[in-house]
Amino acid sequence: MNYELVIGLEVHIQPNTKSKMFCSCSADIFAAKPNSHTCPTCLGLPGALPVPNKMAIEQLIKLGFAFGCNINLNSKFDRKHYYYPDLPKGYQISQYDKPFCVGGKVVLEGGKEIRITRIHMEEDTGKLSHVENKTLVDYNRSGMPLIELVTEPDFKSLQDLDIFTRELRLILRHLNISDADMEKGQLRLEANVSVRKIGEVNLPNYKVELKNINSFKFMLKAIEFEFKRQSEILESGKTPAQETRGWNENKNETFLQRTKETADDYRYFPEPDIPPILLKQSYVDSLAKCVDDLPIIKRERLKNELGLSEHEINVFINDLGLLKHFYELIKLSEIVNAKDIAKKLVNSKESQKLSAQEFFDLLKNEKSSVITNIDELKEIIKTVITENQKAYEDFKNGNENSIQFLVGQVMKKTKGKADAGVVINIIKGLNGNSLN
Amino acid sequence: MNNEVLINTAKLARVDIAENQEKFLKELESILDYVEIVNNAHGNLDKDVNISENQNVFKEDVVESSLSSKDVLKNAPKVSNDYIEIEGIF
């Protein structure tokens, strides 16, 4: 019996903000002293009230545009109730039936389409740690903004997941929505995994939730394990239990975290402390411009406008810092063309750390380098023209071969260090007002 | 509302009413009887009521000082270094 995977993803993303979602505590919590970034609001002290962080919402809407979602102009927050020590108010402020974004999709390399169900805003919980018989609570993370993105169960393979997650990380970084560092908890994945016979069209009547797995590598392993485990159960005629499982990296297997016999009753109702959000279309449209920064758009530009190779494009797209540096160098360069800058940056790690001046000097001093001093080059060209007046006259009268001859003479004089294209431009530009 | 529903609801609310269960049940039944009248309402169940009439209230993404961890931990029933501690429940 041949089986296939049916996977949906729930992604939690911590957007780049300076402050938390509903209060003004600093969001710079990584490695901070426990309980040092809290206030009455994110601690859930009696009497405290939430006020939503506009920047966090903008980050979410930008992500919605990246995935082609519908942006809900009428939106609100809701309270989601459950009891747990890391949830100080006994409810989480989240979004239930009017999330900021619904629908949308992404087409992966290779053509696979993944539909996005929704993207909503919520606050994060504190952190529990266990030491001996004690449980320790740190509320620094409580109240941090979280963007939750949910996909339809459209993933069929581990490759799909890999491609999607890579692209998602790039989108988040290029649009400056989040640094998406999984190790810092800025990107968290949960997978809903089921298995069905190949050819079966209906969704399976159960799903297993894979949670609290903090590396992508382990998530893939867990899914692989589940594929085997669930297939075997189905093969025996039974249905896998609907449950939540984690990954045990020592035993290389998934394990039961808790069974969900009944759905949680979260008693959702609209958050009375936060008035409704009615976005203007013009404001939303102004955020739509962010799609210009999408990796897919940048790839096209690097290819079509600058003529970079596939490899070079990949290096730049995967290193946003380097890409920015590349753009700066192009701006500062008068003679060197983009392709050569790119080639050097990609091939030489040392060159990436140089200042602009040092970089251009380096290029100048190398064999296939180019003269960067325009004035110097102009002088040489004028000398060549003076020494080859006839050829110059011929060129002015329309003889294309003459210009090649002149370029050749310049090359001789510069020992090949001039850029032919630049020389041609200068000669053409001299245009009779020659010796200026 | 009956005993079973009452017990399940109390569990959901993390409140134990076993001691006064009968009295509670009677009181709750009478209150629910009284409020039954709202079932006469007709209209859009999903339209929200906005009492303050405010909308689009946000805060800018600026940082203000947090409480000192001393102030945070001062009210905690049990503390361990800089953490709030709960004993032996997991």
Next chain:
Amino acid sequence: MTINDFEKKYNKEDINEYLAQVKEQDKKINSFLYLKKDLSKEIGVPIAIKDMISTKGIVTTAGSKILENYIPPYNATVIDKLERNGYFVIGKTNMDEFAMGSSTENSAYFTTKNPKDLSLVPGGSSGGSAAAVSAGFVPVSLGTDTGGSIRQPASFCGIVGFCPSYGAVSRYGVIAMASSFDQVGVFANNIKDTKAVFDTIRGKDEKDATSFDLPSEKVSESNIIKIGIPENILEGVSKEVKIAFENTVTSLKKNGIEFVQVANTNLQQALAVYYILVPSEVSSNLARFDGVKYGKRENAEDLIELYTKTRTKYLGSEPKRRTIIGTYALSAGYSDKYYKKANILRQQVKDYYTKIFESVDLIMTPTTPTTAFKIGAVQTPIELYLGDIYTTVTKLAGLPAISIPANTNDKLPVGIQFIAGHKKDLQLLQISEKIEQCLQTY
């Protein structure tokens, strides 16, 4: 005692003598849960604060055992505003636990007595704050009003009790009972003092997203004041209330105020809506009292036990009752039937008032159907809830309302309620000043 009286009578030198007098006399009344021990460094007018409002460094219990040892590390916005503008907190006053109740007998600590008759309740839930002003301990005090918890005690104690529009005063730091109903309000002996305190505490607060600044239009002095009296409004009230109400109408008429009859809304239904929506929000707002971060904690073997034992032991009956009703009304399968339907009716009440205020400036009703009842009087929850019938309905629409004492010639106090349109607080207070003058000259 008015603010003026206090300022004339006491100065820095005898402030602690004043405090000693208050302490001594409060032994009969029990209005304070906490009284400062030394006022020598304090400047300005003393104000008593209901223990529902966070005061930095001073225990704030909400009248409950679960917060018996809780010391807020921050001030409510209203406290900061008062302290910066010539008032000082003299103490925290007794209240029904988590503001649930109409007599202050639900306090987990002790009962407060009505200064006008010590065998009677002062009303609730802000009974302590009302008693402190009524007894002359302080010229002004703060209370909170979710369904009448300022107006009803004002009526029982014979003082002014003003509940502003929802949103006119910041709720930041005010322990939440029902988030879309709660409001901070003022007790005083006259409208002038009420207005002075209100002007200090009101205004948009960036920490409270539901707060706003009031529009400043005034009622033209020359306009005739038109007051609407809902049809059959006196049905079921006690004899004393009926007489006081009718006498008030007479004296106001004598001074040129016009009265018209207006349609009544279904008060029984409004009360039902209130007792679905409020417990729903209560069940949510009380979820944070779990013994983990602050307040009392019971020992337990597992998580469910930790929460259940702590809450069961330290929360009183009324909070438990409302938490269970609210949890039920919000739970899957019931929320459409109860919570959502109640909201539809809430909007209808809001619309009803908007319509009425197109043709009148104020609506006038009794504040309570009876005068203060006896301490220890046995009433079922429903009977108690029915006592709120005039005050709860205004909160469905977030309206400002004030209770002004009628002339009762040394008989038990009766409060008369005046209601204005949403955000018309300043107009309400302006007209109340006129009403006060009329009643004084009658």
